[in-house]
Amino acid sequence: MRVKTIQEQTFADSFINIPNSQLDIINKVIDWEVIAKDLSHIK
Secondary structure, rough: OEEEEEEEOOOOHHHHHOOHHHHHHHHHOHHHHHHHHHHHHHO
């Protein structure tokens, strides 16, 4: 679970990406172009 703080973002924070949810993680893992190509053959 991500903890929210009221601190301002630092210079180092601009180089990291903390996902907001598990869906963000899944989105990075799945190659959506391959799935779209496979689905385009289905009619």
